[in-house]
Amino acid sequence: MAKSLCLTTCLLLLAVPCVYAQAPFTVGSVTAAPGSIASGTLDVAPRAGDAGTSIPFTIVHGRTSGPVLALIAGTHGMEYVPIIALQRLRTAIDPGTLRGTVIMVHVANMPSFLGRTIYYSPVDGKNLNRVFPGRGDGTLTERIAETLTREVITRATHVVDLHCGDGNESLAPYSYWITTGPAGVADEGRAMALAFGLDHIVVDRERPTDPAASLYLSNTAITRGKPALTTETGGMAVVDDGAIALVERGVSGLLRHLKMRADGPAPVTGPIFIGRNEVIRAGVTGIFVPAVERGRTVAKGAKIGHITDFHGRVIEEVLASFDGEILYIIGTPPVTKGEPVAMVGSRQ
Ligand SMILES: [Zn+2]
Structure with a gap:
């Protein structure tokens, strides 16, 4: 009897890691072990006279399997609030207790960030958020989009494109709830918008439905069957603590909503839908x-x-x-x- 109990216990102990543990998670050349944080860059090689670029990112990989939430900042390089929010969030999410995985893209559009340009890349004059899903043989902005689609959006189950008013835009915070996309995706996008917590939610019914011409980052996820959200907090190139706190609160709300973390703020009550x-x-x-x-x-x-x-x-x-x-x-x-x-x- 005692022997049998012991055997059962051993089998249970052996079984626990098999049930809950997950494999290491790799993005580009960076691998995060379960329960760890790893950072690195996605490199976009030089081509046709441009110097290429690199995209800094972090993987926060939980011990147990679950959603893969991509948080992408700096699609527009002078939108500083989400960029600085992710700098703070990098060490604020504990991989030891996280269920699933968070991929943070810290600065999606490095040429625009370092060049301090609004809307358009200083290299090719293109708006990164209008060229998705991108082209591997295209201009630098198109290659950044292709890299993000292949390495981040494809790997994620949920995507958030974190914007703010650009360097010249004075903005009141809101989210875009995109209603197009496969069945169920829009409903989950709505739930993500509520969980993020901004009370103004713009209902966007006019995004393209062709995955090969998705144009926008979040729409690239949606046209591939993945719920996604675009958020807008802050603006005018100001690093504003109040707006940064909205992003931090929003990410915490999403982690709770996706059951990646047990605690977190509740969804917004009384949302104002901008129809x-x-x-x-x-x-x-x-x-x-x-x-x-x-x-x-x-x-x-x-x-x-x-x-x-x-x-x-x-x-x-x-x-x-x-x-x-x-x-x-x-x-x-x-x-x-x-x-x-x-x-x-x-x-x-
Ligand atoms: Zn933007």
């Missing part, structure tokens, strides 16, 4: 002078700002086309014809 939104674009090139602040309510026809020529003469009035809230507004003077000057949203 209609419009990005107002400059009709002319010149100097933008804002008339309202982010978060303000505007009525249809209200003045949002104006654009002058380079001698100070008003050449365009910018008006709200419907009743809504200012989700972001340009906060620095330069504006080029066709570029955004503000985003207005209305509650559904």
Whole structure:
């Protein structure tokens, strides 16, 4: 009897690691053992005259298997709040108690970060968040997208593209809930938006559905059947502790929602779904002078700002086309014809 009990106990002890343990996790040339943190870079090789680049990332690999959550910052290089938030989160998630795996991409777009450019890469003039899923034989921005798709998005079960207002955008925090994609993916995306905790949630029904032309990072995950979220916190190139705290809180909420960590903040109560939104674009090139602040309510026809020529003469009035809230507004003077000057949203 005693022998039998002992044998059973031994078998149970042997079985425990088999049931719960997971294999090491590898991204690029970096491998994290279960219960550990590993950091390194994804290298994008030089090609056709450019110098290539590298993408710094961290794997936080739990001891037990579970979701693989990708957190990607710096798609736009002057969006500092999520970049600094991930610097802090790197050591704030304990791999010893984590279920599953977190992949953090610290600066997706290093040429834009080091070049201090808004919207576009200083190398090829392309917007990284408009060239997904990318091309292995393309320009540098397209190769960054292809690397992120292949090494990060493909490996993840859930993806968050962490943005903020760009270096020229004064922004009130919100998430994008993308409703397109395979069945079930949109529902889980909604749940992720609630778990992240920002109370304004823009309902986005207009993303492409073709995986080969997904254009946006989060949409690249969605068109591959993986729930994803885009978040916007902070802006104007300010490293703002309050906005950083929103990202930290949001990630903690997601870890709880995905049952990767036992504790964490509850989902937002009373979310405000923005059912209609419009990005107002400059009709002319010149100097933008804002008339309202982010978060303000505007009525249809209200003045949002104006654009002058380079001698100070008003050449365009910018008006709200419907009743809504200012989700972001340009906060620095330069504006080029066709570029955004503000985003207005209305509650559904
Ligand atoms: Zn952005």
